[in-house]
Amino acid sequence: MKKLINSPDTVLADALRGVAAAHPELSVDLENRLVVSTAPREGRVAVISGGGSGHEPLHSGFVGAGMLDAACAGEVFTSPTPDQMLAAAQQVDSGAGVLFIVKNYTGDVLNFEMAAELAGDDNIQTASVVVADDVAVQDSTYTAGRRGVGTTVIVEKIAGAAAAEGKSLAEVAAIAEKVSSAGRSMGVALTSCTVPAVGHPSFDLPDDEMEVGVGIHGEPGRKRVPLENAHDIAHDLVTAIADDADFTGAPVIALLSGLGGTPLIELYVIYADIAAALAERGIEVARVLVGDYITSLDMAGCSLTLVRADDEMLRLWDAPVNTTALRWGV
Amino acid sequence: MKKLINSPDTVLADALRGVAAAHPELSVDLENRLVVSTAPREGRVAVISGGGSGHEPLHSGFVGAGMLDAACAGEVFTSPTPDQMLAAAQQVDSGAGVLFIVKNYTGDVLNFEMAAELAGDDNIQTASVVVADDVAVQDSTYTAGRRGVGTTVIVEKIAGAAAAEGKSLAEVAAIAEKVSSAGRSMGVALTSCTVPAVGHPSFDLPDDEMEVGVGIHGEPGRKRVPLENAHDIAHDLVTAIADDADFTGAPVIALLSGLGGTPLIELYVIYADIAAALAERGIEVARVLVGDYITSLDMAGCSLTLVRADDEMLRLWDAPVNTTALRWGV
Known part of the structure; x- marks a missing residue:
């Protein structure tokens, strides 16, 4: 460790x-x-x-x-x-x-x-x-x-x-x-995380596999599949989320979070594919965050969250905030 | 990869x-x-x-x-x-x-x-x-x-x-x-990074060693030593930087950056030790950033940067900024 x-x-x-x-x-x-x-x-x-x-x-x-x-x-x-x-x-x-x-x-x-x-x-x-x-x-x-x-x-x-x-x-x-x-989310792990008190990875994930639907504590997800490229992972995440609730006809607030061990350049790579996949489904992204916001120690991977937003939610989203991880309007 | x-x-x-x-x-x-x-x-x-x-x-x-x-x-x-x-x-x-x-x-x-x-x-x-x-x-x-x-x-x-x-x-x-x-910096790597076009880690680093003074492209640093705890790494970084220039008698702007594969909780752990080490040497931190600001792909580790600041530098530091990674005053 x-x-x-x-x-x-x-x-x-x-x-x-x-x-x-x-x-x-x-x-x-x-x-x-x-x-x-x-x-x-x-x-x-x-x-x-x-x-x-x-x-x-x-x-x-x-x-x-x-x-x-x-x-x-x-x-x-x-x-x-x-x-x-x-x-x-x-x-x-x-x-x-x-x-x-x-x-x-x-x-x-x-x-x-x-x-x-x-x-x-x-x-x-x-x-x-x-x-x-x-x-x-x-x-x-x-x-x-x-x-x-x-x-x-x-x-x-x-x-x-x-x-x-x-x-x-x-x-x-x-x-x-x-x-x-109004929110739905799903994540994918490329690697496990390691809990300090445990000292070894929480689960085994072979070099050529990924865990789709992983939990933020390394809980098992939907399926373990051969490692996909960003495009296919983006489609997996968007499909799972958009099949679960209707995200058309209203703007969404989107959050693409790294899981702690994935660098920002990779998040932008997959966000390009996520944006395209959302557009294909007619989902309009009104606000978006890309970065580490909800992580799982040192796990490599990402999670996508969509919230169907009304005008009041967007107005409150845009209101001033002054925290160490989110700051605008101040 | x-x-x-x-x-x-x-x-x-x-x-x-x-x-x-x-x-x-x-x-x-x-x-x-x-x-x-x-x-x-x-x-x-x-x-x-x-x-x-x-x-x-x-x-x-x-x-x-x-x-x-x-x-x-x-x-x-x-x-x-x-x-x-x-x-x-x-x-x-x-x-x-x-x-x-x-x-x-x-x-x-x-x-x-x-x-x-x-x-x-x-x-x-x-x-x-x-x-x-x-x-x-x-x-x-x-x-x-x-x-x-x-x-x-x-x-x-x-x-x-x-x-x-x-x-x-x-x-x-x-x-x-x-x-x-007025700035000095040094980093430490716990793992290598992997350049996508290369496909394997840039250098080998055994499970029980770290690279002190690593470059942001994985270039060799000062020394490879057995893995230390956060306290000792903090002291290594502060000592190397503060021995190189005089950081007493004026406030400093400090930047503790993750290298891309290190989660925020670990950065805060080591920042506690860095803050203590700086205080021991009589260095006053006027402003500080903790997070991923200058990274090296998926490398685990961190770098510490200190800039000896005068009043004009602090005033300009505090001026409004509106970027995706730094935002305040707007």
Whole structure:
């Protein structure tokens, strides 16, 4: 295992210290493993997300004005605890309530549910949206129902913008739910990832094969097939996603994310083919991000996410955001 | 070789098509392999850079208002041609002249020199700054003198801001030269990179070793040593850089870049140790970027760059920039 780490046991703590050192404009709570925005939130709904680490910049990179108020970091590929989530809610609730954005993994869902109960006991009003957008498989190793992947980024951006506008908790939750429902995603892995505490690749993938529909923790996908070129991979991803929901007749927000070990030049190569495949199907891309946004440690590969967008979603997408991984309008 | 590509021969062309598809706000000249800013430049000095591909987002990701007016893309790890550079100059010169920002590799330097001559024949005034900041080795496979690496990003940002302010070509060139002279950099590779047209790793690196002082094309560095932890790598990098120039008594702009195959969580892990090592030496970090900014295809590892900054450099660093890879103030 070749990684820039000190010890498998200290990866998360060390990374949070690095975030704190690099970004003094953020507040990093090392004890509770939270990254907290210092943007004013008086009277506004607070938006919180979190999950296992290893998917950076998700979620800590999206903390800041116009997006998340706090991110709860679990150990690598491990859900954060209800106590962390409660601490986050306590730190960011201004009285207007808290929205939890939850990726659909069993541990995350249970722990955020428990956190919502604890917050209720503490007179903090909460709502939750669960993202379950991965079309690859119906159930997986860590999930009942679809896994939650790339749409999470777009839910976090749009919910954060809605909260920044002063919408109520019910309104922010409804918009988040709308975005979540409108998103579909699928990924492909060319290599496995290696969890630091394990020390060897999570799965074996021969030099001439790829895993279509891989999960962001290396969970098995739809099929293992001989390595394809970018054009064919692009068509696989677009077909799987566009066959699952209707993306015609309205613009989409597209996210092409690297999985952590794939360089940007390759993402642009395959984005050219994805754009062509989307155009062939009559899907209009109104906004797009290309880069590492939701990753799987050092896995090589990419994931494509499409969200069918209405005018309000586009307006909120375009609203100012000031985080370490997404920044515009400020 | 596992890559998201169609053919080793079409990587650059395909990637440029992807950039064009993803970023309609940029002008991509596929014939001349240029990415050109659409920001107004009337009366302003134009800033151009370029080099071999495989280091993305350098240079194309830095094209836009407040930074580069154009980037010339060579094939992977191959200098662009004088004709490309001339075409770029012709497209972006508004009469105020053009600054070429050149990384110190023999091919790049010769070709930009020839482009300057051709531009002169075309009545385009040019100036050039050569970045040669890599403290690892004095001469290398592709270089007489030091290689040019991470300081290039900072030169491009600050020169672009100076040009945006309406400074003259001589003034912009002088500031670029000042930044270039004030920067030092070094990298470490945990793995090799694989050039698509070659199809196998550029060099062999055993599972328990790393290359200290590696070049961004996989050129040999200072030494090959047993794999160290993040703390020790951080100290190696900081020591090599800070022993080469005085970084005390003035703030620095720091850039910790991944090399393409290293995930963000690891960059934050080692940045925590880098920040501590810098503090130990009394070096004050005024601004910092952590992420993939100058890469080497899929190489795992990182590079650290420090630029000793004065007030003008910090002011220009903070000026608005609107590119795909760096964006603030807009």
